[in-house]
Amino acid sequence: MADLLEAELEPELRAFVAEARRHWPEFAVSDAEFAAYVRERSGPGGLPLVAHAADLLLACACARGIGAAIEAFQKLYEPTVRRVCSRRRVDAALADDARQALYERLLVSHGEQPPRIADYKAQGRLEGWVATAASTTLLMLQRAATRRREQPETSATNELPGALDPELEFIRGRYKAQLEEAIAAALSDLGDRERTLLRLHLGERLSIDTLGAMYGVNRATAARWLVAARQSLLERARAAMRASIGSSEEELESLALLLQSQLHVSLARRLT
Numbered sequence: 001m002a003d004l005l006e007a008e009l010e011p012e013l014r015a016f017v018a019e020a021r022r023h024w025p026e027f028a029v030s031d032a033e034f035a036a037y038v039r040e041r042s043g044p045g046g047l048p049l050v051a052h053a054a055d056l057l058l059a060c061a062c063a064r065g066i067g068a069a070i071e072a073f074q075k076l077y078e079p080t081v082r083r084v085c086s087r088r089r090v091d092a093a094l095a096d097d098a099r100q101a102l103y104e105r106l107l108v109s110h111g112e113q114p115p116r117i118a119d120y121k122a123q124g125r126l127e128g129w130v131a132t133a134a135s136t137t138l139l140m141l142q143r144a145a146t147r148r149r150e151q152p153e154t155s156a157t158n159e160l161p162g163a164l165d166p167e168l169e170f171i172r173g174r175y176k177a178q179l180e181e182a183i184a185a186a187l188s189d190l191g192d193r194e195r196t197l198l199r200l201h202l203g204e205r206l207s208i209d210t211l212g213a214m215y216g217v218n219r220a221t222a223a224r225w226l227v228a229a230r231q232s233l234l235e236r237a238r239a240a241m242r243a244s245i246g247s248s249e250e251e252l253e254s255l256a257l258l259l260q261s262q263l264h265v266s267l268a269r270r271l272t
Contacts, residue, residue: 012046013038016053023054027061027069034060041121048122055126062107063118070107073117077130084134093199094141100196102137105216106130116216140214141200178244186236194229201226 016038017031029037037060038047048056058076061069081102085095106117120129187195200206206214212222 016047016050019050020053020057024057024061024069024072027057028066029057029061029064043121052122052125056120056122059117059120059122059126063115065109065115073107074103077127080127080131081134084131085138088135088138088142090138090142094138097196097200098134098138098141100192101141101200101214102134104193104196105137105214106133110215110217110221113217137214140210141206178241182237182240182244183233185240186233189236190229190233193225194232197226197229198233 013035017034020034021031034057038056041048041056058069058073062073078099081099082095085098090098105115107115109115116133120126187198190198197211200211200214201208208222208226209219211226212219215222215225217225
């Protein structure tokens, strides 16, 4: 029975693959691989509409991590994502965060979990599917920003840790400008995801659970990413301080303590 069903579907499947190839002949996905991908996303009524064949091949190639497909996807749907941001009238910083989070979620695998683009089943146009994903991401960010505005503002002075000992107070006063420059340089050297995660968490005050939902990962993974981003930033800032002032190891250790104690406040101020 299974062989008979397969034989019945084969001509239609061949036509579906041929239509997809007509639009994207360059993607390094074999016909057999794409045919299996199509079968996995077929419903009780049979294959998806042939009108969406090219969209499904593009999604398949992106899910496989093929560079040409990812580049084509971003070039093709960047105007769609920007249009969604424009309609919701969000500021440039929030729009950039949303785009970064969206592309990370749709196009990057996390461990054994495939990119979310693999969830596209060609039940409609890929452009509409991407627009919906962009709207959802933006809505989450806007809700977080609204909650943040509704919270009473806490001054940077109140957020500072308790009084430092006299030696650290002296070093902080002496190297205040260098500390700020080191943090700024470290931020600019971070990867897009690290910088976006820190901004969303510290600047927009998104919870770890919300970040996990945005990026399509569990809470533990989102928390691990944040810890790694903060550690990377701290190490880069320490290296920048070492290069700029050339102090003794003892003084550099004191500066490292200052960086750790005031990093959150400095980042929150810079990332808002």
